[in-house]
Every structure is written in structure tokens, then in C-alpha cells.
Amino acid sequence: MTNPGAWSRWAAERIDAIHGADQWRAPRNFDAAGPTGVLTTSQQKVVSFASNDYLGLSQHPVVRDAAVDAIGRWGAGSGASRLVVGSRPVHHELELALADWRDTEAAVVFPTGFAANLGVLSTFAGPGVHVFSDSLNHASIVDGCRLARANGATIHILEHLDLEALDAGLCAAGGSGDRCIVVTDVAFSMDGDVADVPALIEICARHDALLVLDEAHSVLQDIPVVPTDPATGAPIATVVQVGTLSKTLGALGGFVAGPRTFIDLLVNRARSYIFTTAVSPADAAAALAAVGILNSPEGEQLRTRLRSLVDTILPGHPTPIIPIILGEERRAVAASQSLLDQGLLVPAIRPPSVPAGSSRLRVALSAIHTDEQITDLAAALARLPGGTP
DSSP states (O other): OOOTTHHHHHHHHHHHHHHHTTOOOOOOOEEESSSEEEETTTTEEEEEOOOOOTTOGGGOHHHHHHHHHHHHHHOSOOOSBIIIIIOOHHHHHHHHHHHHHHTSSEEEEESSHHHHHHHHHHHHOOTTEEEEEETTOOHHHHHHHHHHHHTTOEEEEEOTTOHHHHHHHHHHHHTTTOEEEEEEESBOTTTOOBOOHHHHHHHHHHHTOEEEEEOTTOTTOOOOOOOBOTTTOOBSSEEEEEEESSSTTSSSOEEEEEOHHHHHHHHHHOHHHHTSBOOOHHHHHHHHHHHHHHTSHHHHHHHHHHHHHHHHHSTTOSSSEEEEEEESHHHHHHHHHHHHHTTEEOOEEOTTSSOTTOEEEEEEOOTTSOHHHHHHHHHHHHHSTTOOO
16 A cells, blocks of 8 residues: 555655755745835835836736726636637637737637647647757747657757757758748747747748747747748748737737638647636736737837837847846845845746756846836946846
8 A cells, every 4th residue: 555645755855855956936925016016025115127017018007997897897707718608709809909910810819828839839749740949948838849749749959049950950850751840939038039030931931841939028029021922922931929918918818820720720629728718808808908009109119118228238138038147046046135135126047947057137127117227227237246237
């Protein structure tokens, strides 16, 4: 008979190992609306440079009012999966707006961006498919690749942004007649660098590979329109765009946009869409309102404001994610605590979120940070040993 305490001992040993590696983490209780708030444990007032609410749309009155109105009409939750009875008019309106925004034939909303990546890779990748994934892709892509491998796909992990290796790998895989998928973040969430999307489109077009672009953090990037064949007018490459409603749009959820046949296939085969409750009407309505703002002159002003704040901290950097690599975990934790003592919440990112030896501060900027807050951050970073971006 199995010892009934075996699982308890296993869990305690795992926790002890995390503590022993000095990697124990727990969520902060942060009472905030926007960048400024209070850490409830200490009652310390801080300015957060940790949020992915890049344009501050989670606090926009139009977005907030849309969520409240949706709750008044449909209630707090959807009550079921989309294919059962959980689909509301606002979900369909949002999908139309997302397809128009991303310039695609169709779009489908998932409960999270994580679920969207799982759905795409587990649906499109199976036996006879080679998946080429950047080594620094987000965890949702990593787990999607694991599901694809379980479905019979062959997974190739490439060195970060190595287009030559990608081209060679596609040549080898395509020579056998197998289908290929290239999947990459557009903006990488821990390094703040970006993929060369036009080059990826060209490579995938030559090899007839499906290109999956995760745009979750690409608030300052404009995804190029795929060129068309002059003879037929058809796109030269097949591109599927994965995005989130929780960063640029300030709500919660994920989406996939692309050719209608691919979206229809996801609706009918993606388990992370079929077997989960639909995103709440409030989040769908908030995201719909945010898309409207983003496509307006106000949206362009917010992006311009965010661009100027990034340039204040690190001129020319392509994203609002600014990493300050410090190497050792304890050094990163100490630097984060030093900034917190000054009222600035900048998280230390360490393994397993980043590779060993590359622990860092991760600065995330928002268009609704004030000039004074940015000035204070820049001065505090300059005082840290090795802290200048």
C-alpha cells in the first residue's frame, strides 16, 4: 500500500528545494488603479514599473464604462463555452473589430493569450509537421510546442533571432515534403527586442511555411501587410497573428486573427477554445472599446507618448520593456529592493523566467506614467551599480 504521506513529503521537499535555491516567489498584494498604488502588507506607496498595461487603457473611462455596461446587460460571467451557450453579441462584435484592426479575414477570441497559443499550435501541428520556434519565445509558445510534440509534430528550437538557421532548417524539412510552421514572438517579453517580421515573411513565403506571430507585447510595432502575388493577388505567405487583450488593450483574454479557413478550424478543433468558459462579457466589451480608442487619433497620441517615454530611459529601444541585466539572482533581487525602498516597484526577473546567469530588472513603461515618475526612475537607475540600461 502506498504511504498516504508520500505526496505531502514530496510537496514539502519541492518547496524546500525552491527555498534552498533562493528562488521562492509570492504575489504582492498591490492595491492600485494605474501605476500608483499601495503595497498592502507594508502600506507603502509606490509607483509600479511592472505592468504590461502599456497604453494605460485599463484605466480609460470609456473602457471602464464599457465593462460596467456589459455587466449590467449580461452579468459577470458568460456561463458556458462559446460553442454551448456562452457566446454573446459582444464577443462577435469584438472578433469583427479585431479582424479589421489586424487586417485579416477573421478572428476568434480565447479566454487568455496563453490559451490562444496552445490552441494554435496543438491544432495546426501534428504528424508530418515541423515546428521552428525561437529559443526565447514565451512560455505559452513553449507549452504549445510541447502539445504539438505530443500530437506527433517535430519541434526545432532555434537560437534567438537566427534567420540563417531557420532558412536552413526549412530547406531540410521542406525537402522531405513535410509541412512547416515558424512561430515567434514579435516583441520578446523579457529582453524587449523584436523579430525581423518582413524577413520572416519572405523566408516563410519561399518555403511555403505557416508563420505564427505572437504580438502580445508589440504595442510599438506595426505588423507589415503581407505582399501579394502580382499574378493571382493571393498573399505570398500564410500568416496567423496571435494577440492578447490584456496588454495593449488593457482587458483580459486572447485572440487569433488570420485567414478565415484557419480561424474556422480553430473554432472546431482547438481544445483551449472548445472546452473552456468564454471570456467574460465585461472583458470583451472593455477590449472592444479599447480597439476603438487604439484606432483613433487618441490611440496614436498614446503610442507617441509611450515612444517618447521609452526614449527618455533608453533612446531608440523598440519596446516599452527595458531589461537591465545584472547576472546573479541575489544582485537582481537586491537592486529591486533598493528601488522599492525609493518607492519604485521594478521586479527582479530570475530563473526559471530567464536563463541562469541572466537575472535582471525588467522595467515596463506605460503611456500614463508621468514625466516626474519617469525622471525619478531614470535617476534611481543611474544610482544603481551597473543599473544604467
